[in-house]
Amino acid sequence: MRGQVAISMSHSYPIALDVMSGDHGASVIMPAALRALQEMDDIHLLLVGDEAVVAAHMRHWPESVRPRAQVIHASQTVAMEELPAVALRNKRDSSMRKSIDLVKEGSASACVSAGNTGALMATARYVLKTLAGIDRPAIATALPSLFGHTHMLDLGANVDVEAAHLYQFAVMGSVLVTAIDGLETPRVGLLNIGSEAIKGNDRVREAAHLLEGSSLNYIGFVEGNDVYCSDVDVVVCDGFVGNVALKTSEGVARMIADNIRTEFKRSWITRLRGLVALPVLNRFRNRIDPRRYNGASLLGLQGIVIKSHGGADEVAFQNAIRIARKEAEANVPQRIDKQLGRMLRQEVEV
C-alpha cells in the first residue's frame, strides 16, 4: 500500500479522508471528495472507511478522477459521542485512527476527519506526538471579519492553560497565517476583557508579558468584538473561552438569520419585498457562509490533521480538504517547528 501511494507523492498531495465519521459519514464525505478531486488536480485522496461503502460511492465517479483516489479499508468507526480514551483503546482499526496512521507513516501529507473532536485530538496526539517545545496542541480556525478573516485559537482542546501555553498558541497561530495567507508578520492579539493593561486575569497578563518580549508581531490585548471587527490576524485564548466565543458567534448569526427570515415571511407584501432583496441577501450570505470557513487545524502536532464540523455538508467538507492541501503545501508543522526553534534560540541569546 505504501509503495503505491508513494509513487504519486512527488506529483501531488496525498490526503487521507476519514470517510465514515461525522453526522452524515460517507453520504456527504464521498461526494465532497469527488468535488475536491475535480477542483484540485494536485491532490490524491486516500479514502479510509468501509471498503464496500466507499467502493459503492466510487462506482458513479468519472474515470478521470479515479487514478487519484484509493480506498483504504477500515473495519471500525468512532461514534460522535464516544469517549476519547475508549476510542483510543478500542478503535485501532477505525477510519479515524487509520487516517491519522497514514499521516504518521508518511503515506498521507494530511488527514481530514469530521469525527468527534475529543477522540480526534486524543488519537492524533497519541499517534503523531507533539512538536518539540509544544506542550499542548491547539485547535485553530479562520473566521470571517470586516478585514477579510481572523484566525483564532485555541477553540476547545485546552480548557485549563497557563501563560506559556498561550504563548505557544501565539507562535503556532502566527506561523499558520504566514504559511497559508502569506503574511510576513501576522498581527497577533491576546483575547482579554479590556484593552487596558490592568484588566484581565493573571494568566493573560503573564502571557502578554511573554509575547511583548517575543519576535512575534504582538499588538496587545484585543476584545471579543475585535475578532470580527479589527484587522488582527491571530487571536489567542484558552480553549474554554475560544469555544464559547465560537459557539456564541454561531448563535448570534443564527438568531439574526432566523429573525430576518421571520420578518420577510410576515405577509405577502414582505414576501414580495424579500423576493426583490433576495439576490443581495444571497450575496451577503455567501460572504459570511460558515461553510467557507469549515476546517479547523489541530496545530502543534508532527503532522497535519484537519477537523471538519460534524454536520458539514459537501461544500463545507470540500473546504476542509482545501485547507488540508494548503497546509500540506505550506508544510505547516515543519514551519512551526522551525519558528519555535528560532524563537527559543533568540531567547537564549538574549
Next chain:
Amino acid sequence: MRGQVAISMSHSYPIALDVMSGDHGASVIMPAALRALQEMDDIHLLLVGDEAVVAAHMRHWPESVRPRAQVIHASQTVAMEELPAVALRNKRDSSMRKSIDLVKEGSASACVSAGNTGALMATARYVLKTLAGIDRPAIATALPSLFGHTHMLDLGANVDVEAAHLYQFAVMGSVLVTAIDGLETPRVGLLNIGSEAIKGNDRVREAAHLLEGSSLNYIGFVEGNDVYCSDVDVVVCDGFVGNVALKTSEGVARMIADNIRTEFKRSWITRLRGLVALPVLNRFRNRIDPRRYNGASLLGLQGIVIKSHGGADEVAFQNAIRIARKEAEANVPQRIDKQLGRMLRQEVEV
C-alpha cells in the same frame, strides 16, 4: 434634601441618575431623563451632576415633569479610564459616588450610571456592601434570543471565580428573572463547552454538582449558541467568559450589519432593492436593537445599581432607567436576600 425626596417615595420610585458619566454625559443623559419622566409617571429622578449643567438642560423641560425631577449637585466626575481604586479614594463628590450614596441612604430606590464599570462596581461594593451569603457581586444583562430573551451573568465583574461563586450567580440570576419577568421557576443553565457531563473544567463541573442539589430549576450545561437559540432563561458563567461572549456577539452583529449594508450599496440596482427591503429590515433591526437591551444589573449588592453602556444614546439610556424602575418595583436585592436565606436553610435541613 432627604425630606423632600421622601415625600414622593410612597407615590413613585425615586431613581438617581449619574448625569455626568458615560461617553456623552449630560448631553445624552438629560434628554433620556426627560423621555423617561414622560414615559413613566411613577418615577422621580434625582439628577446628580454639575448643578449649572443640569439646570441648563432642565430649562427646556416642560413644566409638567419638573416636580418629578430634582438636581443634586456633585462637583466631580469619574473619567472613563479612571482606575477604580483612584475613583474610590479621590472622587467622593463625584456624580457616580453621590448617586450610589443616595441609594445607600434610602433617598433613591435605584441608581443608573453610564460611567466606567470598574469604578462603578468598586464604589457600589464599598458603599452599599454585598448581601449576606454573596461573596462577589456580578453583572447581569438580558440578551435577545429566538425565545424572547436570555439573562446572562457574570459579564466581567469577576475574572477568577470558584464553583461557589457560579452557584451564587445562578441564585441571583434566577431571582432577577422571577422578579422582573415574572417567571416562577426560570430555567438556569451553566455555560460550558460541551453539553456532555464529561466536558469543561473542574470549576464548572463542581458548580454543576452544587446546582443539581439546589432548589433552582437547573437544566444543565448549555453552550454559547444556546444563549441566543435555546429557551434557557439564565446563563451562568465567570466574568471573563461572559465578557468575551458579550463582546464577540456585538462583533458578529456589527459585522453582519456592515456586510448587509455593503451589499445593498454595491450599485444603483442593489440600492433600489435595498429601498424595497428597508421597511422589513428596519423591523428586523428593531427586534434585536441593542438599545432595547441596554442596562446591566450589578447584582448581589444591598441596593440597585444599573450600569448603562458608556456609548448609550437617549433611547438606550432610557431603557436603563426602565430597568432600574422595574428592579425597584420588584425589590430585587431583598428578593435575592430572601431566596439565599431560604436556600441556605434548605441545605442545612438536608
